[in-house]
Amino acid sequence: MTELRLLVRQIRYENRAFWRNPAAAFFTFAFPLIFMFVFNAIFGGQAMGSGQSAAAFFTPAIVCFSIVNACYTNLAMSVSLARDEGILKRIMGTPLPAWIYLMARIGQSVLIGLVLVAIVSAFGAIAYGVPVPWGRLPELVLVLAIGSACFCALGLAVSGLIPNARAAPAVVNATILPLLFISDVFIPLQDDNTLARIGSVFPVRHLAEALQSIWTPDFSGALDPIHLLWLLGWAIAGLALAMRTFSWDPRV
Protein backbone atom coordinates (compact mmCIF):
# COMPACT_ATOMS: atom_id res chain seq x y z
CA MET A 1 0.00 0.00 0.00
CA THR A 2 2.75 2.44 0.92
CA GLU A 3 4.45 1.48 -2.35
CA LEU A 4 1.32 2.35 -4.29
CA ARG A 5 0.98 5.66 -2.47
CA LEU A 6 4.63 6.46 -3.23
CA LEU A 7 4.04 5.61 -6.89
CA VAL A 8 0.96 7.81 -7.22
CA ARG A 9 2.71 10.63 -5.41
CA GLN A 10 5.76 10.33 -7.67
CA ILE A 11 3.56 10.40 -10.78
CA ARG A 12 1.89 13.56 -9.48
CA TYR A 13 5.23 15.33 -9.08
CA GLU A 14 6.53 14.09 -12.45
CA ASN A 15 3.33 15.31 -14.05
CA ARG A 16 3.59 18.74 -12.45
CA ALA A 17 7.17 19.10 -13.67
CA PHE A 18 6.17 17.91 -17.15
CA TRP A 19 3.49 20.53 -17.66
CA ARG A 20 5.72 23.34 -16.44
CA ASN A 21 8.36 22.46 -19.01
CA PRO A 22 7.30 24.25 -22.19
CA ALA A 23 9.46 22.11 -24.50
CA ALA A 24 8.18 18.81 -23.11
CA ALA A 25 4.58 19.94 -23.13
CA PHE A 26 4.83 21.30 -26.66
CA PHE A 27 6.69 18.51 -28.42
CA THR A 28 4.93 15.69 -26.63
CA PHE A 29 1.47 17.08 -26.36
CA ALA A 30 0.86 19.76 -28.97
CA PHE A 31 2.82 18.04 -31.75
CA PRO A 32 0.36 15.22 -32.51
CA LEU A 33 -2.56 17.63 -32.49
CA ILE A 34 -0.78 20.01 -34.86
CA PHE A 35 0.11 17.09 -37.15
CA MET A 36 -3.46 15.92 -37.18
CA PHE A 37 -4.66 19.36 -38.14
CA VAL A 38 -2.00 19.85 -40.83
CA PHE A 39 -2.44 16.41 -42.43
CA ASN A 40 -6.18 16.84 -42.55
CA ALA A 41 -5.75 20.28 -44.06
CA ILE A 42 -3.40 18.94 -46.76
CA PHE A 43 -5.12 15.65 -47.58
CA GLY A 44 -8.68 16.57 -46.61
CA GLY A 45 -11.24 15.31 -49.13
CA GLN A 46 -8.80 12.94 -50.85
CA ALA A 47 -9.30 9.22 -50.68
CA MET A 48 -6.38 7.45 -49.02
CA GLY A 49 -4.83 4.14 -50.07
CA SER A 50 -7.56 1.80 -48.95
CA GLY A 51 -10.34 4.09 -50.10
CA GLN A 52 -11.08 5.66 -46.73
CA SER A 53 -11.16 9.44 -46.26
CA ALA A 54 -8.12 11.35 -45.04
CA ALA A 55 -9.79 12.04 -41.71
CA ALA A 56 -10.68 8.37 -41.24
CA PHE A 57 -7.06 7.43 -41.94
CA PHE A 58 -5.36 10.12 -39.89
CA THR A 59 -7.44 9.76 -36.74
CA PRO A 60 -6.07 6.28 -35.83
CA ALA A 61 -2.70 7.22 -37.40
CA ILE A 62 -2.32 10.17 -35.05
CA VAL A 63 -3.55 8.03 -32.14
CA CYS A 64 -0.59 5.79 -32.97
CA PHE A 65 1.75 8.79 -33.22
CA SER A 66 0.50 10.01 -29.82
CA ILE A 67 1.45 6.75 -28.12
CA VAL A 68 4.84 6.63 -29.84
CA ASN A 69 5.51 10.26 -29.00
CA ALA A 70 4.48 10.10 -25.34
CA CYS A 71 6.00 6.70 -24.58
CA TYR A 72 9.06 6.39 -26.80
CA THR A 73 10.25 9.91 -27.63
CA ASN A 74 9.24 11.63 -24.40
CA LEU A 75 10.43 8.82 -22.11
CA ALA A 76 13.77 8.29 -23.87
CA MET A 77 14.58 11.99 -23.81
CA SER A 78 13.42 12.75 -20.29
CA VAL A 79 15.11 9.71 -18.75
CA SER A 80 18.46 10.38 -20.42
CA LEU A 81 18.21 14.01 -19.33
CA ALA A 82 17.37 12.99 -15.75
CA ARG A 83 20.32 10.58 -15.82
CA ASP A 84 22.84 13.17 -17.02
CA GLU A 85 21.57 15.83 -14.64
CA GLY A 86 22.22 13.41 -11.78
CA ILE A 87 18.57 13.15 -10.79
CA LEU A 88 18.62 9.36 -11.17
CA LYS A 89 21.75 9.14 -9.05
CA ARG A 90 20.22 11.30 -6.36
CA ILE A 91 17.09 9.16 -6.32
CA MET A 92 19.27 6.05 -6.00
CA GLY A 93 20.62 7.45 -2.74
CA THR A 94 17.16 7.78 -1.20
CA PRO A 95 14.96 4.98 0.15
CA LEU A 96 12.63 5.30 -2.86
CA PRO A 97 12.83 1.93 -4.65
CA ALA A 98 14.25 2.32 -8.15
CA TRP A 99 11.34 0.49 -9.71
CA ILE A 100 8.85 2.98 -8.24
CA TYR A 101 10.75 5.87 -9.76
CA LEU A 102 10.87 4.21 -13.18
CA MET A 103 7.26 3.07 -13.01
CA ALA A 104 6.27 6.64 -12.16
CA ARG A 105 8.02 7.95 -15.25
CA ILE A 106 6.44 5.21 -17.35
CA GLY A 107 3.04 5.80 -15.76
CA GLN A 108 3.25 9.53 -16.39
CA SER A 109 4.16 8.93 -20.05
CA VAL A 110 1.31 6.47 -20.54
CA LEU A 111 -1.06 8.93 -18.90
CA ILE A 112 -0.04 11.67 -21.32
CA GLY A 113 -0.44 9.18 -24.17
CA LEU A 114 -3.94 8.23 -23.09
CA VAL A 115 -5.06 11.83 -22.65
CA LEU A 116 -3.77 12.50 -26.17
CA VAL A 117 -5.61 9.48 -27.53
CA ALA A 118 -8.82 10.79 -25.99
CA ILE A 119 -8.28 14.27 -27.41
CA VAL A 120 -7.38 12.98 -30.88
CA SER A 121 -10.44 10.68 -30.93
CA ALA A 122 -12.70 13.51 -29.83
CA PHE A 123 -11.09 15.95 -32.26
CA GLY A 124 -11.52 13.39 -35.07
CA ALA A 125 -15.19 12.94 -34.20
CA ILE A 126 -16.07 16.60 -33.71
CA ALA A 127 -13.97 18.26 -36.39
CA TYR A 128 -13.89 15.57 -39.09
CA GLY A 129 -16.86 13.36 -38.33
CA VAL A 130 -14.84 10.22 -37.65
CA PRO A 131 -16.92 8.28 -35.10
CA VAL A 132 -15.29 7.13 -31.88
CA PRO A 133 -15.16 3.29 -31.86
CA TRP A 134 -17.01 2.90 -28.57
CA GLY A 135 -18.20 -0.59 -29.46
CA ARG A 136 -14.63 -1.81 -29.64
CA LEU A 137 -13.38 -0.25 -26.44
CA PRO A 138 -12.03 -3.52 -24.92
CA GLU A 139 -9.94 -4.19 -28.03
CA LEU A 140 -8.77 -0.58 -28.10
CA VAL A 141 -7.70 -0.76 -24.45
CA LEU A 142 -5.79 -3.98 -25.17
CA VAL A 143 -4.00 -2.47 -28.18
CA LEU A 144 -3.16 0.73 -26.30
CA ALA A 145 -1.89 -1.22 -23.28
CA ILE A 146 0.40 -3.47 -25.32
CA GLY A 147 1.43 -0.58 -27.57
CA SER A 148 2.39 1.70 -24.66
CA ALA A 149 4.23 -1.11 -22.89
CA CYS A 150 6.18 -1.80 -26.08
CA PHE A 151 7.18 1.81 -26.72
CA CYS A 152 7.98 2.53 -23.06
CA ALA A 153 10.31 -0.48 -23.01
CA LEU A 154 11.95 0.68 -26.23
CA GLY A 155 12.16 4.24 -24.90
CA LEU A 156 14.00 3.06 -21.79
CA ALA A 157 16.24 0.83 -23.90
CA VAL A 158 17.23 3.65 -26.22
CA SER A 159 17.78 6.05 -23.31
CA GLY A 160 20.48 3.62 -22.18
CA LEU A 161 22.07 3.75 -25.63
CA ILE A 162 22.10 7.55 -25.77
CA PRO A 163 25.71 8.61 -25.07
CA ASN A 164 24.69 11.88 -23.38
CA ALA A 165 21.62 14.04 -23.03
CA ARG A 166 22.75 16.48 -25.72
CA ALA A 167 22.63 13.64 -28.25
CA ALA A 168 19.17 12.54 -27.11
CA PRO A 169 17.01 14.41 -29.64
CA ALA A 170 19.25 13.27 -32.52
CA VAL A 171 19.25 9.61 -31.50
CA VAL A 172 15.56 9.51 -30.69
CA ASN A 173 14.44 11.27 -33.86
CA ALA A 174 16.82 9.32 -36.09
CA THR A 175 15.36 6.07 -34.80
CA ILE A 176 11.70 7.00 -34.88
CA LEU A 177 11.09 9.49 -37.73
CA PRO A 178 11.93 7.13 -40.62
CA LEU A 179 9.66 4.50 -39.06
CA LEU A 180 6.79 6.96 -38.78
CA PHE A 181 7.07 7.56 -42.53
CA ILE A 182 7.14 3.90 -43.58
CA SER A 183 4.62 2.62 -41.05
CA ASP A 184 1.31 4.06 -42.28
CA VAL A 185 1.39 6.89 -39.78
CA PHE A 186 2.29 10.01 -41.76
CA ILE A 187 1.68 8.47 -45.22
CA PRO A 188 -0.39 5.43 -46.17
CA LEU A 189 1.63 2.91 -48.18
CA GLN A 190 0.48 -0.06 -50.25
CA ASP A 191 1.10 -3.34 -48.45
CA ASP A 192 3.39 -4.63 -51.22
CA ASN A 193 5.57 -1.51 -51.10
CA THR A 194 9.18 -2.43 -50.22
CA LEU A 195 9.37 0.27 -47.56
CA ALA A 196 6.10 -0.97 -46.07
CA ARG A 197 7.61 -4.47 -45.92
CA ILE A 198 10.64 -3.09 -44.11
CA GLY A 199 8.29 -1.20 -41.81
CA SER A 200 6.50 -4.45 -40.99
CA VAL A 201 9.57 -5.67 -39.14
CA PHE A 202 9.30 -2.76 -36.70
CA PRO A 203 6.64 -2.10 -34.07
CA VAL A 204 5.25 1.25 -35.25
CA ARG A 205 3.50 -0.22 -38.28
CA HIS A 206 1.89 -2.96 -36.20
CA LEU A 207 0.45 -0.48 -33.73
CA ALA A 208 -0.77 1.67 -36.63
CA GLU A 209 -2.41 -1.28 -38.40
CA ALA A 210 -4.04 -2.52 -35.21
CA LEU A 211 -5.51 0.93 -34.61
CA GLN A 212 -6.62 1.28 -38.26
CA SER A 213 -8.56 -1.98 -37.99
CA ILE A 214 -10.37 -0.69 -34.92
CA TRP A 215 -11.22 2.65 -36.54
CA THR A 216 -12.59 1.20 -39.83
CA PRO A 217 -15.67 3.24 -40.82
CA ASP A 218 -18.19 0.52 -39.93
CA PHE A 219 -16.02 -0.83 -37.10
CA SER A 220 -16.03 -4.21 -38.78
CA GLY A 221 -12.28 -4.49 -39.35
CA ALA A 222 -10.89 -7.57 -37.69
CA LEU A 223 -7.99 -6.99 -35.32
CA ASP A 224 -5.24 -9.31 -36.53
CA PRO A 225 -3.54 -10.78 -33.42
CA ILE A 226 -0.26 -10.91 -35.36
CA HIS A 227 0.12 -7.15 -34.73
CA LEU A 228 -0.16 -7.70 -30.99
CA LEU A 229 2.39 -10.50 -31.14
CA TRP A 230 4.86 -8.25 -32.96
CA LEU A 231 4.31 -5.52 -30.36
CA LEU A 232 4.78 -8.00 -27.52
CA GLY A 233 7.96 -9.33 -29.13
CA TRP A 234 9.37 -5.81 -29.39
CA ALA A 235 8.27 -5.09 -25.81
CA ILE A 236 10.26 -8.08 -24.54
CA ALA A 237 13.27 -7.22 -26.71
CA GLY A 238 13.09 -3.62 -25.49
CA LEU A 239 12.90 -4.67 -21.86
CA ALA A 240 15.83 -7.06 -22.24
CA LEU A 241 17.89 -4.33 -23.92
CA ALA A 242 16.85 -1.74 -21.31
CA MET A 243 18.03 -4.01 -18.52
CA ARG A 244 21.44 -4.27 -20.18
CA THR A 245 21.92 -0.63 -21.20
CA PHE A 246 20.22 1.28 -18.41
CA SER A 247 22.43 3.15 -15.97
CA TRP A 248 22.02 5.67 -13.17
CA ASP A 249 25.39 7.25 -13.64
CA PRO A 250 25.48 10.60 -15.40
CA ARG A 251 27.32 10.43 -18.72
CA VAL A 252 28.70 13.88 -19.27
Place this chain on the structure above:
Amino acid sequence: MAAIDVHGLRKSYGDVEAVAGIDLTVADGEVFALLGPNGAGKTTTVEILEGYRPRTAGDVSVLGFDPARRDRKMRERIGIVLQSAGVEAYLTVAEVVDLYRGYYPHPRDRDELLALVGLEDRPRARVGTLSGGQRRRLDVAVGLAGDPDLVFLDEPTTGFDPGARRHAWEVVRGLAALGKTILLTTHFMDEAQVLADRLAVMVGGRIVAEGTLGEIVARGSQETTIRFRLPSVAPALPGDLPAQREDGGAWEIRTADPVRVLHRLTGWAIDTGVDLLDLAASKPTLEDTYLALTGQAPERAEPSPA
Protein backbone atom coordinates in the same frame (compact mmCIF):
# COMPACT_ATOMS: atom_id res chain seq x y z
CA MET B 1 29.39 1.03 17.56
CA ALA B 2 31.27 2.92 14.86
CA ALA B 3 29.08 4.61 12.25
CA ILE B 4 31.49 3.57 9.51
CA ASP B 5 33.94 0.71 9.65
CA VAL B 6 36.14 -0.14 6.68
CA HIS B 7 38.84 -2.81 6.45
CA GLY B 8 41.07 -3.53 3.48
CA LEU B 9 38.77 -1.78 1.01
CA ARG B 10 39.84 -2.13 -2.60
CA LYS B 11 38.27 -1.02 -5.83
CA SER B 12 39.80 -1.68 -9.22
CA TYR B 13 38.66 -0.69 -12.67
CA GLY B 14 40.49 -3.13 -14.90
CA ASP B 15 44.17 -2.69 -14.12
CA VAL B 16 43.67 0.61 -12.35
CA GLU B 17 43.35 0.44 -8.60
CA ALA B 18 41.27 3.47 -7.58
CA VAL B 19 41.22 2.41 -3.94
CA ALA B 20 44.22 0.30 -2.98
CA GLY B 21 43.34 -1.17 0.40
CA ILE B 22 42.23 1.32 3.04
CA ASP B 23 41.09 1.06 6.65
CA LEU B 24 38.79 3.68 8.07
CA THR B 25 36.74 4.09 11.22
CA VAL B 26 34.31 6.92 11.84
CA ALA B 27 32.81 7.02 15.32
CA ASP B 28 29.20 7.85 16.05
CA GLY B 29 28.67 11.59 16.15
CA GLU B 30 32.07 12.35 14.69
CA VAL B 31 32.84 14.76 11.86
CA PHE B 32 35.40 13.01 9.69
CA ALA B 33 37.12 14.58 6.70
CA LEU B 34 38.58 12.63 3.82
CA LEU B 35 41.16 14.88 2.31
CA GLY B 36 43.15 14.53 -0.86
CA PRO B 37 43.84 15.87 -4.33
CA ASN B 38 41.57 15.13 -7.29
CA GLY B 39 41.84 11.53 -8.39
CA ALA B 40 42.99 10.32 -4.97
CA GLY B 41 40.07 7.91 -4.67
CA LYS B 42 37.97 9.94 -2.22
CA THR B 43 34.81 9.98 -4.29
CA THR B 44 35.15 6.28 -5.18
CA THR B 45 35.52 5.44 -1.50
CA VAL B 46 32.53 7.53 -0.50
CA GLU B 47 30.40 6.14 -3.33
CA ILE B 48 31.14 2.62 -2.13
CA LEU B 49 30.06 3.62 1.39
CA GLU B 50 26.89 5.25 0.01
CA GLY B 51 25.99 2.06 -1.84
CA TYR B 52 26.47 3.44 -5.36
CA ARG B 53 29.34 1.15 -6.33
CA PRO B 54 30.29 -2.41 -5.57
CA ARG B 55 33.73 -2.95 -4.07
CA THR B 56 36.41 -5.27 -5.34
CA ALA B 57 37.51 -6.47 -1.89
CA GLY B 58 37.35 -5.63 1.81
CA ASP B 59 34.83 -5.35 4.62
CA VAL B 60 32.56 -2.33 4.83
CA SER B 61 29.96 -1.54 7.46
CA VAL B 62 27.82 1.61 7.39
CA LEU B 63 25.48 1.97 10.39
CA GLY B 64 25.79 -1.79 10.68
CA PHE B 65 24.72 -2.41 7.06
CA ASP B 66 26.72 -3.66 4.12
CA PRO B 67 26.15 -0.83 1.63
CA ALA B 68 26.65 -3.16 -1.36
CA ARG B 69 23.35 -4.84 -0.46
CA ARG B 70 21.55 -1.54 -0.95
CA ASP B 71 19.31 -2.02 2.04
CA ARG B 72 16.37 0.39 2.07
CA LYS B 73 16.68 0.60 5.86
CA MET B 74 20.20 1.92 5.46
CA ARG B 75 19.16 4.51 2.89
CA GLU B 76 16.46 5.70 5.29
CA ARG B 77 19.16 6.65 7.76
CA ILE B 78 21.78 8.25 5.55
CA GLY B 79 21.76 11.57 3.73
CA ILE B 80 23.84 12.11 0.64
CA VAL B 81 24.93 15.46 -0.76
CA LEU B 82 26.57 14.67 -4.09
CA GLN B 83 29.10 16.87 -5.84
CA SER B 84 26.72 17.64 -8.66
CA ALA B 85 23.26 16.23 -8.87
CA GLY B 86 20.25 17.86 -10.42
CA VAL B 87 16.71 18.17 -9.25
CA GLU B 88 13.62 18.76 -11.35
CA ALA B 89 14.20 22.30 -12.59
CA TYR B 90 10.49 23.01 -13.00
CA LEU B 91 9.50 22.28 -9.41
CA THR B 92 9.72 24.89 -6.68
CA VAL B 93 12.12 24.75 -3.76
CA ALA B 94 9.33 23.75 -1.38
CA GLU B 95 8.00 21.10 -3.77
CA VAL B 96 11.42 19.52 -4.20
CA VAL B 97 12.02 19.40 -0.46
CA ASP B 98 8.54 17.92 0.09
CA LEU B 99 9.05 15.38 -2.70
CA TYR B 100 12.22 14.07 -1.06
CA ARG B 101 10.81 14.26 2.46
CA GLY B 102 8.10 11.90 1.30
CA TYR B 103 10.65 9.13 0.69
CA TYR B 104 11.60 8.89 4.37
CA PRO B 105 9.76 7.47 7.36
CA HIS B 106 10.71 10.31 9.73
CA PRO B 107 11.38 13.40 7.64
CA ARG B 108 12.58 16.69 9.00
CA ASP B 109 10.20 19.63 8.97
CA ARG B 110 10.28 21.48 5.65
CA ASP B 111 10.51 24.99 7.07
CA GLU B 112 13.22 23.86 9.44
CA LEU B 113 15.22 22.43 6.53
CA LEU B 114 14.87 25.61 4.50
CA ALA B 115 15.88 27.73 7.47
CA LEU B 116 18.85 25.47 8.14
CA VAL B 117 20.31 26.07 4.68
CA GLY B 118 19.16 29.69 4.41
CA LEU B 119 16.47 29.27 1.74
CA GLU B 120 13.55 30.13 4.01
CA ASP B 121 12.65 33.20 1.98
CA ARG B 122 12.54 31.37 -1.39
CA PRO B 123 10.17 28.42 -0.98
CA ARG B 124 8.17 29.33 -4.07
CA ALA B 125 11.15 29.89 -6.38
CA ARG B 126 11.50 27.46 -9.28
CA VAL B 127 14.68 25.44 -8.96
CA GLY B 128 15.72 26.57 -12.44
CA THR B 129 15.83 30.19 -11.30
CA LEU B 130 18.17 29.63 -8.35
CA SER B 131 21.80 30.75 -8.38
CA GLY B 132 24.56 28.17 -8.19
CA GLY B 133 25.05 28.73 -4.48
CA GLN B 134 21.33 28.48 -3.78
CA ARG B 135 21.18 25.24 -5.79
CA ARG B 136 23.95 23.86 -3.61
CA ARG B 137 21.99 24.81 -0.48
CA LEU B 138 18.96 23.08 -1.87
CA ASP B 139 21.19 20.02 -2.43
CA VAL B 140 22.03 20.09 1.26
CA ALA B 141 18.39 20.54 2.28
CA VAL B 142 17.39 17.56 0.11
CA GLY B 143 20.23 15.48 1.55
CA LEU B 144 18.95 16.20 5.05
CA ALA B 145 15.27 15.72 4.22
CA GLY B 146 15.10 12.33 5.94
CA ASP B 147 16.72 13.61 9.14
CA PRO B 148 19.65 11.19 8.62
CA ASP B 149 21.95 9.85 11.34
CA LEU B 150 24.87 9.83 8.93
CA VAL B 151 25.50 12.53 6.35
CA PHE B 152 27.86 12.25 3.38
CA LEU B 153 29.06 15.57 2.02
CA ASP B 154 31.10 15.29 -1.16
CA GLU B 155 33.14 18.48 -1.57
CA PRO B 156 30.41 20.64 -0.09
CA THR B 157 32.07 23.99 -0.74
CA THR B 158 33.88 23.51 -4.05
CA GLY B 159 33.22 26.59 -6.16
CA PHE B 160 31.89 28.67 -3.29
CA ASP B 161 32.89 32.25 -2.61
CA PRO B 162 34.29 32.89 0.88
CA GLY B 163 30.96 34.08 2.29
CA ALA B 164 29.11 31.03 1.01
CA ARG B 165 31.82 28.75 2.36
CA ARG B 166 31.48 30.27 5.80
CA HIS B 167 27.73 29.75 5.66
CA ALA B 168 28.16 26.12 4.58
CA TRP B 169 30.54 25.59 7.47
CA GLU B 170 27.93 26.96 9.86
CA VAL B 171 25.44 24.45 8.48
CA VAL B 172 27.87 21.55 8.96
CA ARG B 173 28.67 22.72 12.49
CA GLY B 174 24.96 22.91 13.21
CA LEU B 175 24.54 19.31 12.03
CA ALA B 176 27.45 18.19 14.16
CA ALA B 177 25.87 19.91 17.15
CA LEU B 178 22.73 17.84 16.54
CA GLY B 179 24.85 14.74 17.00
CA LYS B 180 24.92 13.68 13.35
CA THR B 181 27.84 11.70 12.07
CA ILE B 182 29.35 13.46 9.08
CA LEU B 183 31.78 12.19 6.48
CA LEU B 184 32.96 14.94 4.22
CA THR B 185 35.45 14.97 1.41
CA THR B 186 37.38 18.08 0.57
CA HIS B 187 40.62 19.24 -0.93
CA PHE B 188 40.84 22.21 1.35
CA MET B 189 43.01 21.75 4.43
CA ASP B 190 41.43 24.76 6.15
CA GLU B 191 37.98 23.25 5.69
CA ALA B 192 39.08 20.04 7.38
CA GLN B 193 40.72 22.09 10.11
CA VAL B 194 37.59 24.09 10.82
CA LEU B 195 35.09 21.24 10.63
CA ALA B 196 36.60 17.86 11.29
CA ASP B 197 37.25 16.05 14.56
CA ARG B 198 39.50 13.65 12.69
CA LEU B 199 40.70 13.35 9.15
CA ALA B 200 42.45 11.04 6.75
CA VAL B 201 44.62 12.15 3.86
CA MET B 202 44.24 10.02 0.76
CA VAL B 203 46.68 9.90 -2.13
CA GLY B 204 46.72 7.46 -5.04
CA GLY B 205 44.09 5.22 -3.48
CA ARG B 206 45.85 4.93 -0.14
CA ILE B 207 45.54 6.68 3.19
CA VAL B 208 48.86 8.34 3.92
CA ALA B 209 47.94 9.97 7.22
CA GLU B 210 45.09 9.65 9.68
CA GLY B 211 44.23 11.19 13.01
CA THR B 212 43.39 14.57 14.48
CA LEU B 213 44.83 17.55 12.72
CA GLY B 214 47.36 18.08 15.53
CA GLU B 215 48.57 14.49 15.25
CA ILE B 216 48.99 14.71 11.51
CA VAL B 217 50.87 18.00 11.64
CA ALA B 218 53.07 16.70 14.45
CA ARG B 219 53.97 13.63 12.42
CA GLY B 220 54.84 15.75 9.41
CA SER B 221 58.06 17.58 8.75
CA GLN B 222 59.16 19.88 11.56
CA GLU B 223 61.73 21.67 9.44
CA THR B 224 61.82 25.42 9.63
CA THR B 225 62.02 27.34 6.40
CA ILE B 226 64.34 30.35 6.27
CA ARG B 227 63.82 32.73 3.35
CA PHE B 228 65.76 35.78 2.27
CA ARG B 229 66.95 37.74 -0.74
CA LEU B 230 70.41 38.87 -1.63
CA PRO B 231 71.31 42.15 -3.31
CA SER B 232 72.12 41.81 -7.00
CA VAL B 233 75.82 42.07 -6.27
CA ALA B 234 76.79 39.74 -3.45
CA PRO B 235 79.46 37.18 -2.70
CA ALA B 236 78.56 33.50 -2.89
CA LEU B 237 76.86 31.99 0.14
CA PRO B 238 79.00 29.76 2.34
CA GLY B 239 79.06 26.19 1.05
CA ASP B 240 77.89 24.62 4.31
CA LEU B 241 74.48 26.36 4.11
CA PRO B 242 72.01 24.12 2.22
CA ALA B 243 70.44 27.09 0.48
CA GLN B 244 68.67 26.91 -2.82
CA ARG B 245 67.38 29.47 -5.19
CA GLU B 246 63.62 29.71 -5.73
CA ASP B 247 61.90 30.83 -8.91
CA GLY B 248 61.45 34.41 -7.73
CA GLY B 249 65.18 34.73 -7.04
CA ALA B 250 64.75 34.38 -3.27
CA TRP B 251 66.83 31.91 -1.33
CA GLU B 252 65.41 29.22 0.87
CA ILE B 253 66.95 26.99 3.53
CA ARG B 254 65.07 24.12 5.16
CA THR B 255 66.50 22.98 8.43
CA ALA B 256 65.68 21.11 11.59
CA ASP B 257 68.24 23.29 13.42
CA PRO B 258 67.15 26.86 12.68
CA VAL B 259 69.10 28.48 15.53
CA ARG B 260 72.46 27.24 14.31
CA VAL B 261 71.71 27.93 10.64
CA LEU B 262 70.44 31.44 11.32
CA HIS B 263 73.52 32.14 13.39
CA ARG B 264 75.77 30.97 10.57
CA LEU B 265 73.81 32.94 7.97
CA THR B 266 73.60 36.20 9.86
CA GLY B 267 77.23 35.84 10.96
CA TRP B 268 78.24 35.53 7.32
CA ALA B 269 76.12 38.50 6.37
CA ILE B 270 77.68 40.72 9.04
CA ASP B 271 81.21 39.53 8.20
CA THR B 272 80.80 40.22 4.49
CA GLY B 273 78.62 43.30 4.89
CA VAL B 274 75.84 41.80 2.77
CA ASP B 275 72.26 42.80 3.43
CA LEU B 276 69.79 39.90 3.91
CA LEU B 277 66.59 41.29 2.43
CA ASP B 278 63.15 40.10 3.59
CA LEU B 279 64.69 37.63 6.04
CA ALA B 280 62.03 35.36 7.55
CA ALA B 281 61.91 32.04 9.36
CA SER B 282 58.68 30.02 9.49
CA LYS B 283 57.38 26.73 10.81
CA PRO B 284 55.50 24.49 8.33
CA THR B 285 51.89 25.57 7.80
CA LEU B 286 48.94 23.21 7.42
CA GLU B 287 49.17 23.76 3.71
CA ASP B 288 52.86 22.76 3.72
CA THR B 289 52.03 19.58 5.66
CA TYR B 290 49.25 18.72 3.26
CA LEU B 291 51.34 19.40 0.19
CA ALA B 292 54.19 17.33 1.61
CA LEU B 293 51.83 14.45 2.41
CA THR B 294 50.21 14.48 -0.99
CA GLY B 295 53.57 14.78 -2.76
CA GLN B 296 52.64 18.07 -4.31
CA ALA B 297 55.57 20.00 -2.84
CA PRO B 298 57.78 21.50 -5.51
CA GLU B 299 60.72 19.22 -6.28
CA ARG B 300 63.75 20.30 -4.29
CA ALA B 301 66.85 20.82 -6.34
CA GLU B 302 70.22 19.59 -5.07
CA PRO B 303 71.81 22.13 -2.73
CA SER B 304 73.67 24.62 -4.85
CA PRO B 305 77.41 24.02 -4.85
CA ALA B 306 78.63 27.46 -3.89
